[in-house]
Amino acid sequence: MSPPxxxxxxxxxxxxxxxxxxxxxxxxxxxxxxxxxxxxxxxxLRQAAALQHWAVENARSARSFLKRVQAVTPLxxxxxxxAMAELPRPRKGSGQTVPAAEWQMLLAPALAGHDLGxxxxxxxxxxxxxxxxxxxxxxxxxxxxxxxxxxxxLLLALAASGLxxxxxxxIGYLPQEAAPRASRLRDLEAASRRLQQTQIVIETxxxxxALLAALLAGLQPQTQLSVSIGLTGPAGWTHTAxxxxxRQAPRSMSDREPAVFSFLA
Amino acid sequence: MSPPxxxxxxxxxxxxxxxxxxxxxxxxxxxxxxxxxxxxxxxxLRQAAALQHWAVENARSARSFLKRVQAVTPLxxxxxxxAMAELPRPRKGSGQTVPAAEWQMLLAPALAGHDLGxxxxxxxxxxxxxxxxxxxxxxxxxxxxxxxxxxxxLLLALAASGLxxxxxxxIGYLPQEAAPRASRLRDLEAASRRLQQTQIVIETxxxxxALLAALLAGLQPQTQLSVSIGLTGPAGWTHTAxxxxxRQAPRSMSDREPAVFSFLA
Numbered sequence: 001m002s003p004p005x006x007x008x009x010x011x012x013x014x015x016x017x018x019x020x021x022x023x024x025x026x027x028x029x030x031x032x033x034x035x036x037x038x039x040x041x042x043x044x045l046r047q048a049a050a051l052q053h054w055a056v057e058n059a060r061s062a063r064s065f066l067k068r069v070q071a072v073t074p075l076x077x078x079x080x081x082x083a084m085a086e087l088p089r090p091r092k093g094s095g096q097t098v099p100a101a102e103w104q105m106l107l108a109p110a111l112a113g114h115d116l117g118x119x120x121x122x123x124x125x126x127x128x129x130x131x132x133x134x135x136x137x138x139x140x141x142x143x144x145x146x147x148x149x150x151x152x153x154l155l156l157a158l159a160a161s162g163l164x165x166x167x168x169x170x171i172g173y174l175p176q177e178a179a180p181r182a183s184r185l186r187d188l189e190a191a192s193r194r195l196q197q198t199q200i201v202i203e204t205x206x207x208x209x210a211l212l213a214a215l216l217a218g219l220q221p222q223t224q225l226s227v228s229i230g231l232t233g234p235a236g237w238t239h240t241a242x243x244x245x246x247r248q249a250p251r252s253m254s255d256r257e258p259a260v261f262s263f264l265a
Numbered sequence: 266m267s268p269p270x271x272x273x274x275x276x277x278x279x280x281x282x283x284x285x286x287x288x289x290x291x292x293x294x295x296x297x298x299x300x301x302x303x304x305x306x307x308x309x310l311r312q313a314a315a316l317q318h319w320a321v322e323n324a325r326s327a328r329s330f331l332k333r334v335q336a337v338t339p340l341x342x343x344x345x346x347x348a349m350a351e352l353p354r355p356r357k358g359s360g361q362t363v364p365a366a367e368w369q370m371l372l373a374p375a376l377a378g379h380d381l382g383x384x385x386x387x388x389x390x391x392x393x394x395x396x397x398x399x400x401x402x403x404x405x406x407x408x409x410x411x412x413x414x415x416x417x418x419l420l421l422a423l424a425a426s427g428l429x430x431x432x433x434x435x436i437g438y439l440p441q442e443a444a445p446r447a448s449r450l451r452d453l454e455a456a457s458r459r460l461q462q463t464q465i466v467i468e469t470x471x472x473x474x475a476l477l478a479a480l481l482a483g484l485q486p487q488t489q490l491s492v493s494i495g496l497t498g499p500a501g502w503t504h505t506a507x508x509x510x511x512r513q514a515p516r517s518m519s520d521r522e523p524a525v526f527s528f529l530a
Contacts, residue, residue: 167434
């Protein structure tokens with residue numbers, strides 16, 4: 001049975017619940033050297049500084065984010081006094097999902113009237129990152145969800161690729177084993193050709209070079225392939241060319257920086 | 266025949282060409298009331314202020330953007346003295362694309378050694394917006410493409426939806442006529458179910474209500490539907506519920522603010 005629809009709030013009522021605020025992180029994975037003001041809007045930093053309750057992907061990186069925020073604008077309460085909970089993770093390989101009750105528990109501060117921040121390790125929470133289940137639970141509980149303006153490496157890479165930005169799909173990770181990966185690539189390339197849809201895939205950094213090699217081996221020569229790495233960083237680059245051109249002039253890939261791979265057949 | 270692969274630049278050489286800088290715009294469509302520092306990172310504003318050559322979707326809105334930038338950080342040269350070209354548009358219904366030579370011409374400043382800014386009317390250039398052909402031409406000419414950190418309304422809406430952010434497709438516009446639209450919706454819903462892929466569609470604001478009605482009529486009752494409107498604005502909201510719940514408690518849609526519609530079967 002479906003849960004009952006939440007009653008639409010009467011705008012004349014004072015808010016009784018806090019909101020779930022989606023706070024963007026930088027894309028530079030905690031490079032303390034750069035002033036965070038250069039990377040995130042002041043409005044976002046001020047709203048993050050005002051939050052006293054957090055649900056975060058990783059507490060250590062969240063504290064380090066808030067230290068950078070603090071250098072720009074004072075926090076509403078001292079870093080050590082913030083209420084911070086980590087998002088639950090399903091045990092690897094268990095095939096189990098996190099029980100709904102755990103997400104519900106994380107929302108307790110919002111249900112008690114406090115705004116609750118959601119933060120991931122880089123970029124937007126809940127996009128190619130944990131957090132969507134918490135957002136879903138917030139909607140079910142009638143808690144307002146407010147996304148603050150921030151960048152996603154996926155869309156910066158897509159913009160920089162020059163490939164079709166009017167139709168695209170984010171696929172996530174390809175299978176790691178060669179045969180299923182090659183078969184999946186063939187399917188994605190066929191879909192890309194049929195729909196004129198840019199396909200976006202990612203990989204953990206230490207497998208960047210392996211994924212590039214698999215793309216060059218598996219895609220058709222005339223398919224356009226774009227790779228972005230180290231976006232918004234000083235050494236970042238985006239290169240777009242046909243697979244045939246890539247094969248003639250391959251590029252070495254860092255095994256430490258996140259990369260985004262896009263192709264259009 | 267494919268064009269020859271560009272020679273990879275030797276990092277010890279001084280740069281001989283300018284770069285194509287993808288400058289994010291705000292999502293508030295020129296609401297001068299809000300300080301632009303609250304919406305875009307200072308680093309982006311400074312880099313935009315330094316650019317003297319622009320390729321823009323709309324010159325009027327680009328000037329208005331640069332006036333807001335100027336209120337925060339001085340422009341490298343007076344607004345009236347900036348070199349600004351509008352992106353060519355294919356004539357509506359002509360079925361023709363813009364000739365490659367026109368894109369090439371827009372790149373002249375970069376080929377002459379100047380950084381060139383690319384700006385659309387809202388959000389990221391070249392994503393659900395014109396500009397990708399210029400980025401493509403830049404790659405062909407060996408011009409470095411640098412995306413600056415900015416928000417896309419599509420991904421803010423996706424993050425706020427709570428729907429699957431690990432697999433999603435941006436479809437763009439649905440057909441306007443009822444029969445082909447219904448048939449396309451059925452296909453997209455089937456793909457969403459099969460791939461567990463969130464489908465994202467948009468519409469011009471004055472048809473927001475019509476699209477919502479079409480989604481409520483065409484999708485299965487248990488499909489999750491999320492609507493975001495007025496993102497980053499004071500009156501913005503995101504609502505996610507099953508189609509059955511939406512039907513019981515429909516919401517009125519502004520016909521002036523851009524909205525993003527996402528669903529997951």
